[in-house]
Amino acid sequence: MNQFTITGNTSSPFITWFMEGLKDKFSAEGYEYCQEPVDNIRVVFNILDKEKPRPFRRKAQATFVISVIERHLDKQEIQSNNNFEAAYPYLIRSLSNHLIYILHNQSQTYIYFVTPEQGFYKLEYEPEETESFFQKVYERLEPVASSQLVINNNFNENLHESLWNGNRLTEKMYLSGKKLDDMNLLPAPFPLENYLTSRDMRQLKKLYGIGGLSYGNLSSREDEKNFWMSASGVNKANMRNIGQDILYITGFNEGSNAMEISVPPNITPKRASVDAIEHWMIYKEHPDVGAIVHIHAWMDGIKATEVNYPCGTIQLAEAVSDLVRNADYPSRAVIGLKNHGLTITGHDLDDIFERIEGKVVQQVPMV
Template identity: 55%
Template sequence: MWEYLIHGEPTPRLKPFLEGVGKALEAQGFRHNPESEAPNLVLNAITPENPRPYRRRAQATFVASVLELPEFPQDPLRELYPYLVRALSNVLLAYVPGQGVKFLTLELGHYGEPEGKGFYERVAARLRPIACSRLVINNIFEPDLEPELWQGDELTESMYRAGKKLKEWDLLPAPFPIEEILPPEDLRHVKRLYGIGGLSYGNLSVRKDEKRFWMSASGVDKANLREIGRDILMVKDYDPERNAILLSVPPHVEPRRVSVDAIEHWMIYREHPEVGAILHVHAWMEGVPATAFNYPCGTYELAQAVADKVREAPDPARAVVGLKNHGLTITGRSLDEILERIEGKLIRTVPMA
């Protein structure tokens, strides 16, 4: 049984919205438990003056912060994203009474649901995949990387070149300055719970051998991927019992965490030996097959949804998969080959639905 609770002090017009969404969640299999210490979903009422966070006790808790506004902003990313971060949210719901709600995700997705028939049911249906997802973001670092790889190899050099090319194409948004928005106490809480060092967008990887692959780290400048263990890491496996990504690192380096999409890349490489590289960008291409739900990054469900689409492709080694309201995952024989295929074909604005 999935559990949810409502947190914070909702405004008079926000309270019936939260109650309506709650009833719709209950109709979709959730149970309201205000005493739960590890609910699957928290509806966190905030205000612009006080975007107070709900302090999770477990990674499995997803927080949807809800903010009442008099009108929708012209630029939702610029104006609303700081509230999402300050409230330590997985997703932000900006609600304008009489008009509807806009969703904003950590991955820069933003989309809306207008008020009208089935409004609460539609909002609950948007939240359900988020609340029922399972994060795979724990890293286990093992200082066993071969000394001859401590300075990288020709494959990591190809990652450096690819990052430079993505920068030239203006496909690498600057890492979000989370440390400038969160006070030190909240930043420590986020790092302790999720182990993140920052927010950045896009990632790339390249196969090393049958089981291992190099992958970009989390929260780093993808246009300057140089240091092994800090900018680029060796992923060697996924441990389902510990629900963690296993990484080989040099013994003398304090490593950064690997990209949260490592579980997705791991699934694709294990199933398709012919795939030599994977690129993820926040862009789009016309006519690509896309995942059905907006699962959060770093979840097993998103990885599975993308892996399913790769499997269905005519050639899994040259697949282009759309991640709903998010971007693209592209497979290839090498990063150079991927970049050659997609040059001039990318649309920088991801369609929102």
């Protein structure tokens, strides 16, 4: 049975009511409430002080932390305030997997949900619809909270010497990364260092497997079993170094729940993109797929995943793989990731860019 707990101080009548409602709903759905967090607890609701938002210190990578913060604004402030820009730093400062950002004005309460992938969507609280309200909150949170991360890496210093400086495919990836930048499809990474201490940065890398929120990635198949992929947190517009900017992915180790990566000797490798498990699944099933691009953008008329699973989870990888499998042409599919972006397959990187140029829009719909 999955277990959950609530930490932090309920500083207002609404937060007290809201957290009791979440506690009752998760308990009714089969979760076990713990007065104090156990080592392998599955879900933690962490109530934040907006003046001093403190992270919950996980003891297990699988613990999913949902931070909760409350603010009061008048109606004019809510309409003029950039709620996403105000909310997102709280997600980062609290080292959370998800943020519930509660805004009140004189007549209405809005519940915003914020994700590290910049998902940002809301529910309006109607006092006469309490039961359906908590059902909607649960349906938003539980699928993502119960998903399984695959962000560990096994680095092996066994990359063949002929590939230490890359090849024609890595050169094409370098050029494609610059093209993404030219198309304005590489949003500026969030300035983590402005919000986190060095201790919190180390915790972030350990828990999420990232060194910076640099959005988008691309990969190219080398042969039947192996592919090249952009590393996590690197400048996608200037990928040159093998083992650091571009990695050679050789498989997925189910026993250690980790991606297998070959690197040159005597370097400090960067971590693989958290989407490596998704790319691996697609390449494994579809021999005709020669390249994959993931961007935080959108296209009209596409099929999308039903749940906005977090990046780097088995569930997201499986959901995208299912849609690729059922596409008319799996080797040339455009798949939407709900509240997130696109995954695009192609015979090669040129094929992908020829098909998307002039058709993508930067604003991802939030539903």
